[in-house]
Amino acid sequence: MPARSLVFAAVGLAGLLVAVPAATANDPCPSDAFMDVSDSPGAGEGYPRPRLEVECDGDELVVSSNAIPHYEFVQITPNPLVELDRDYRMPLNPKLAEQPSPLPLLGPSGVAINGIPLFGPNEGPVPRPGFGDPIYNAIMDSCMGHTARQYHYHALIETCFNIAREANEPSPILAFGWDGFPVYGPFGCRDEECSEIVEFKSSWEQLRAPRIDAWDAYRFVPKEGAEYLDRCNGHSGDDQGGAYHYHATATWPYIMGCFSGTPSADAGRESDRQISRRDGGRGRPPGDDPRPTVEQVKRAAAKLAIEEGDLADALRLTGGRVAPMNYAAAARALGIEARDLYEALGVTAQLPPPGARGGPGGRGRGAGPPRQGGRPRGPRPQGPRPRQ
Ligand SMILES: [Zn+2]
Ligand SMILES: [Zn+2]
Numbered sequence: 187m188p189a190r191s192l193v194f195a196a197v198g199l200a201g202l203l204v205a206v207p208a209a210t211a212n213d214p215c216p217s218d219a220f221m222d223v224s225d226s227p228g229a230g231e232g233y234p235r236p237r238l239e240v241e242c243d244g245d246e247l248v249v250s251s252n253a254i255p256h257y258e259f260v261q262i263t264p265n266p267l268v269e270l271d272r273d274y275r276m277p278l279n280p281k282l283a284e285q286p287s288p289l290p291l292l293g294p295s296g297v298a299i300n301g302i303p304l305f306g307p308n309e310g311p312v313p314r315p316g317f318g319d320p321i322y323n324a325i326m327d328s329c330m331g332h333t334a335r336q337y338h339y340h341a342l343i344e345t346c347f348n349i350a351r352e353a354n355e356p357s358p359i360l361a362f363g364w365d366g367f368p369v370y371g372p373f374g375c376r377d378e379e380c381s382e383i384v385e386f387k388s389s390w391e392q393l394r395a396p397r398i399d400a401w402d403a404y405r406f407v408p409k410e411g412a413e414y415l416d417r418c419n420g421h422s423g424d425d426q427g428g429a430y431h432y433h434a435t436a437t438w439p440y441i442m443g444c445f446s447g448t449p450s451a452d453a454g455r456e457s458d459r460q461i462s463r464r465d466g467g468r469g470r471p472p473g474d475d476p477r478p479t480v481e482q483v484k485r486a487a488a489k490l491a492i493e494e495g496d497l498a499d500a501l502r503l504t505g506g507r508v509a510p511m512n513y514a515a516a517a518r519a520l521g522i523e524a525r526d527l528y529e530a531l532g533v534t535a536q537l538p539p540p541g542a543r544g545g546p547g548g549r550g551r552g553a554g555p556p557r558q559g560g561r562p563r564g565p566r567p568q569g570p571r572p573r574q
Contacts, residue, residue, distance in 0.1 A: 215242035215278070216368070219359040220249070220299045221347060226256035233259060234269045238301035242278055246450075247366065249274040251301025253336040255329070257346065262325055265333040274303070276450050280366030282430055286418050286444040291317070295442060295449070296363040298339055299347055302331060304361055304369075305338045307439035308400040315524055319396035319403070319438060330440070341440035344371045354383055356425060360434055365447030367420065369432040374425035376412065386421075386433040389414045390443065402518070404438050418444040486530035492520060 217240040228235050237252040253270040261267070274297045289295040292310050294303035309320035320340050326332050330341035342360045344351060349358060349371070357371025376382040389409045396403035406417045415421050419442050420432035432442050487494040497520065517524040 216247065216359070216362070217241060219362075219368070220301075221256065223256040223300055227258065228256060229254050229259035229267060233267055236301065237271075243275075245278050247276045247278050247362065249276075249297050249301060249362070251297070253302060253338075255302060255331065255337055256300050257329065259337070260327045262327050262332045263334065265335070267333055267337055268335075270336040272303075274364075276362055276364055277366035277447070280430070280447040282446055283365075283448045286446050287449065288444055289442060292334075294338065294364070295445070296361050296369065298342060298361040299359060303336065303338045304342075304363075304441050305334075305340055307340060307441070307443070309340075310334065313398065316398055317400055318398040319400040321438075321440065322396045322400075339441070342369065342371065342434040356380070356383060357433075361441065363432060363442055363445060363447070364449035365445045366450070367431055367447050369434055369441060370426075371434055372436060374423065374433065377424045378427065380425075384413045386413050386415055386423075386435060388419055388435040388437045388439060388443070389416070390438050392438065396438065399518075400438065406443070416443075416446070418442055418446040420446050482531050486527070486532075489530040490520075490522060490526065492522075496520065 220238065220240045223236040223238045226236060234252060234254050236254040236256045237250075239250040241248050250271075250273045253272070254267065259267045274294070276296075289306035291306065291308065293305065295306050296304040298304060307319060307321075308317040309323065309325065310316055313323070320326055320332070321330065326340060329339070329343050329346035331337055331339045339361075344357060344360065347360060349360075351357060351371070351373070356374040359368045360371050361369040363369060372385050373383050374386060376384045387409075389406055390404045391407050392403060393405055394403050408414075408416075412421075412423065415433060415435065418432065419435060419439055420430060422428050422430045430446060432446075434441050483498055484494055487497045490497070497516075517527040520527070
C-alpha cells in the first residue's frame with residue numbers, strides 16, 4: 187500500500203519539519219510550538235498513527251494532520267475515532283479585525299499543537315434541543331476531547347501536551363485559532379518583567395445551568411484587572427509584549443469566545459468539503475442549524491403573527507451570545523415554543539423525535555491520558571447526566 191507508506195514516511199519527517207522552521211526575517215514560523223507526535227504512544231491498537239506536519243508557506247501557517255490523538259483514545263461519545271486528513275491554513279501575521287466575529291457553531295475554529303482541531307464552547311444538539319456546554323454536560327475525556335465527526339477539543343489541558351510546567355513559568359502556546367492568533371495556556375507573566383505568574387481568566391459569567399443553549403447561559407461582563415480577558419478570551423497583554431493572543435481558561439468559553447482577527451477562509455472551506463463528502467454532500471455537520479433565508483423569516487413571521495423585524499432580531503440577538511444560530515434561544519426571546527418556531531421556519535430537522543431522550547451514549551470514563559491538575563475548574567455537572 188504505497189499511499190500508507192507515504193503517510194508513515196511523513197510521520198517520520200514531521201519532527202524534521204518541526205525542528206527546521208522555515209523562517210523569514212519578519213515572519214518567524216511558529217512550527218516549533220507544535221509537538222513531534224511521531225514517537226508518541228498514539229491512540230491505541232487498531233487506530234492509525236497520529237500524523238502532524240507543520241510548515242510556513244508564504245504568509246500562511248499550514249498544519250497538516252489526521253486528527254488522531256497522540257495519547258490513548260478513551261471513547262466517551264458514541265462516534266468512533268476516525269482519521270481525517272486535513273490541511274489547516276492560518277495567517278502567519280494575524281491582525282485584529284475591526285469587529286470580532288463568531289466562531290462556527292460546530293466545526294473547527296483552530297488547531298492544537300498536536301494537530302487536533304478545536305471546536306467552540308458548545309456541543310451540537312446533544313442533549314436536544316442543544317448547543318449546551320459539553321464540559322458542563324460531562325461528555326469530554328480527561329483531555330477535554332471527544333469524537334463527533336472527528337476527535338476535537340472544547341478545552342485545553344496543558345499536561346495532555348506533555349507540558350511539565352513549573353509553577354513559576356508561564357504557559358506555552360497550546361493552539362492557534364483560524365485567525366492565526368496563538369492560544370496560550372492559562373498562566374502567564376503579570377508584566378513584562380514577569381514579576382509574578384498569574385492565571386488569566388474569562389470575563390464571561392454563568393447565568394444559569396448551561397445544559398442547553400450555552401451561548402445564552404453565559405454572559406460577557408467586562409472586568410477590571412489585567413488578568414481578565416476580552417469577549418474572545420484574548421488580550422494584548424504585557425505577558426507577550428502587547429501582541430494579541432488568546433488564553434485557555436478554566437471556565438467558559440475555555441479556549442476562544444470569538445475570533446478577534448479574521449479567520450482564514452481556507453480553514454473553513456477545508457472542513458466543509460471534508461464533512462460534505464462524509465455526509466453524502468449535505469454540506470454541513472448534522473445539528474449545525476442552517477441560517478434561515480429572508481424568505482423563510484418572512485413566511486415564519488406571518489405564520490407566527492409577529493413582526494418580521496422582531497423575529498430577525500431574536501434570531502440574531504439573544505442574550506450575550508456572539509452569534510451562532512440558536513433557535514431555542516430565539517424562541518425564548520420571542521416568548522414562543524421552540525417547536526412552533528422550528529415549524530414556522532421549516533427547520534423540522536431540529537425537532538426532537540417524540541419521546542426522545544437527550545444525551546449521547548457515553549460509556550463512562552476510562553483510565554485515559556494523564557490528568558495531573560490543569561483540568562478546567564468549570565461548573566461541575568449538576569443536571570441530568572448523559573445516558574450511561
Ligand atoms: Zn464536541
Ligand atoms: Zn496573555
